[in-house]
Amino acid sequence: xxxxxxxSQGYGIGKAVIISDISTDYSNxxxxxxxxxxxxxxxxxxxxINETNELAESLKTNAGxxxxxxxxxxxxxxxxPFMLSQMQESIDSGIVxxxxxxxxxxxxxxxxxxxxxxxxxxxxxxxxxxxxxxLKTLLGAEGVDISSVEENSVLxxxxxxxxxxxxxxxxxxxxxxxxxxxxxxxxxxLARAMGIPAVLSVIDATEKIKNGEAVIADGFxxxxxxxxxxxxxxxxxxxxxxxxxxxxNLKAYMGKESITQSGIKKAVYANIGRxxxxxxxxxxxxxxxxxxxxxxLFMDRNTEPTEEEQFEAYSTVAKAMNNKEVIIRTxxxxxxxxxxxxxxxxxxxxxxxxxAIRYCLDNPLLFKSQIKAILRAAVYGNIKMMLPLITxxxxxxxxxxxxxxxxxxxxxxxTNYADTPVGIMIETPAAxxxxxxxxxxxxxxxxxxxxxxxxxxxxxxxxAKVCSLYDTLQTPVxxxxxxxxxxxxxxxxxxxxxxxxxxxxxxxPSLVKWGLDEFSVSPGNILLTRKTICNCP
Ligand code: PEP
Ligand code: MG
Numbered sequence: 001x002x003x004x005x006x007x008s009q010g011y012g013i014g015k016a017v018i019i020s021d022i023s024t025d026y027s028n029x030x031x032x033x034x035x036x037x038x039x040x041x042x043x044x045x046x047x048x049i050n051e052t053n054e055l056a057e058s059l060k061t062n063a064g065x066x067x068x069x070x071x072x073x074x075x076x077x078x079x080x081p082f083m084l085s086q087m088q089e090s091i092d093s094g095i096v097x098x099x100x101x102x103x104x105x106x107x108x109x110x111x112x113x114x115x116x117x118x119x120x121x122x123x124x125x126x127x128x129x130x131x132x133x134x135l136k137t138l139l140g141a142e143g144v145d146i147s148s149v150e151e152n153s154v155l156x157x158x159x160x161x162x163x164x165x166x167x168x169x170x171x172x173x174x175x176x177x178x179x180x181x182x183x184x185x186x187x188x189x190l191a192r193a194m195g196i197p198a199v200l201s202v203i204d205a206t207e208k209i210k211n212g213e214a215v216i217a218d219g220f221x222x223x224x225x226x227x228x229x230x231x232x233x234x235x236x237x238x239x240x241x242x243x244x245x246x247x248x249n250l251k252a253y254m255g256k257e258s259i260t261q262s263g264i265k266k267a268v269y270a271n272i273g274r275x276x277x278x279x280x281x282x283x284x285x286x287x288x289x290x291x292x293x294x295x296x297l298f299m300d301r302n303t304e305p306t307e308e309e310q311f312e313a314y315s316t317v318a319k320a321m322n323n324k325e326v327i328i329r330t331x332x333x334x335x336x337x338x339x340x341x342x343x344x345x346x347x348x349x350x351x352x353x354x355x356a357i358r359y360c361l362d363n364p365l366l367f368k369s370q371i372k373a374i375l376r377a378a379v380y381g382n383i384k385m386m387l388p389l390i391t392x393x394x395x396x397x398x399x400x401x402x403x404x405x406x407x408x409x410x411x412x413x414x415t416n417y418a419d420t421p422v423g424i425m426i427e428t429p430a431a432x433x434x435x436x437x438x439x440x441x442x443x444x445x446x447x448x449x450x451x452x453x454x455x456x457x458x459x460x461x462x463x464a465k466v467c468s469l470y471d472t473l474q475t476p477v478x479x480x481x482x483x484x485x486x487x488x489x490x491x492x493x494x495x496x497x498x499x500x501x502x503x504x505x506x507x508x509p510s511l512v513k514w515g516l517d518e519f520s521v522s523p524g525n526i527l528l529t530r531k532t533i534c535n536c537p
Pocket of ligand 2: 427448450451
């Protein structure tokens with residue numbers, strides 16, 4: 001048995017499909033003659049265009065026109081006679097098709113990276129994608145096509161990027177397993193948003209699990225059973241059907257209010273990472289968005305999203321939620337959330353380092369472009385702004401000054417915007433200790449138990465020797481939660497929780513008793529959270 005972190009609930013029983021990194025090393029390819037190399041190149045280009053066309057078509061129906069436009073852009077670039085003729089000329093100078101592709105694409109990457117305007121710089125990731133695909137086709141290095149794996153597959157990879165995840169066909173994939181990541185990593189959040197069981201941080205999973213091997217992935221406790229016997233398969237089939245039965249029963253809570261037995265109304269909100277998650281949120285009848293993790297908009301690309309792109313994303317969510325509350329958290333990077341192009345320096349202790357609000361306050365241009373996008377989007381719905389990882393009053397005051405500056409800039413430019421309430425995450429022991437003071441400065445609190453538990457218990461949950469101490473139900477963490485709620489209430493501001501513990505059925509009765517107003521959970525946990533609240537006295 002292998003052990004990892006159960007990061008998305010459910011049981012996945014099926015055949016392992018290993019998604020390994022594919023080598024694009026062409027050092028052993030021999031040059032024959034220019035004509036032969038050119039026709040290999042042309043064949044690879046034709047294959048690329050055909051496959052990309054097909055993918056764009058299917059994306060149009062499955063995801064949306066935005067995603068398919070990106071792929072259509074790839075085709076247009078490769079159809080550009082200049083790019084292809086450069087590659088052909090390189091071949092004439094006596095090099096193999098692979099090297100011609102590599103050299104010409106790298107030349108474009110260098111030119112585009114140095115461009116002044118952001119749109120051109122963003123083309124760099126497109127050229128990288130094109131280069132990679134052409135090299136793989138030329139080398140015949142077929143990777144696993146994630147979109148067309150057989151039914152009952154369990155996908156095993158080092159990690160899943162959002163673009164890999166977007167290719168997953170839910171009908172055929174019973175679970176995903178990765179070598180890195182935790183409950184709050186992007187692969188976990190995406191898996192939960194899609195309702196696929198996931199076990200993450202399974203050391204050397206891609207080597208220890210064989211392609212085609214039967215596996216059971218337990219998304220609750222993180223166990224991976226290899227080559228299960230009949231008894232184990234029967235046990236897990238039973239667990240799976242019970243789990244599905246429970247989920248069916250929960251549908252009775254769809255569209256209902258979250259009211260305790262004594263008639264106290266609570267709010268069950270959802271956590272999202274991308275506008276695409278909204279569908280799942282609405283399907284599960286969330287009463288609002290309690291946490292929009294905006295860092296996902298910054299991932300899987302080579303440059304930061306523009307103010308315009310962010311405005312588009314935030315206003316789309318605000319409109320889709322139809323005047324229900326949407327709490328947008330400003331950029332929370334660092335710690336385990338690296339965004340390479342932001343060039344955050346390597347640190348000895350990244351969780352105690354230059355992350356989240358600390359990074360944003362030191363990079364006001366980036367921060368202000370996000371704040372402006374949020375203020376502009378607020379015209380289209382019921383948006384609140386939330387600051388992550390607060391440890392000091394001064395950070396809140398500085399952020400509020402920047403927000404005021406943004407409003408003045410927008411006003412002077414004649415741009416439409418709306419004021420938003422400003423709240424903070426309580427996810428450090430420091431913020432808990434001064435929560436009485438902070439409550440006088442902000443409009444709301446949201447308790448981030450994912451980080452708070454780690455900081456209070458002084459435990460690195462990725463370290464197997466100590467991770468058993470990472471437990472939100474430990475008394476010190478419970479006291480911190482109770483104190484925060486008490487101080488919010490005493491100062492008349494609403495208090496929610498957007499860490500994973502908000503969906504913990506063992507904790508919910510205490511949270512209700514202490515007076516927590518809003519529970520923000522993964523879309524798949526909305527109904528169980530509502531049911532638990534409705535059963536509270
Ligand atoms: C938290 O720390 O509880 C939280 C919700 O933020 P994140 O998981 O994104 O760090
Ligand atoms: Mg956090």
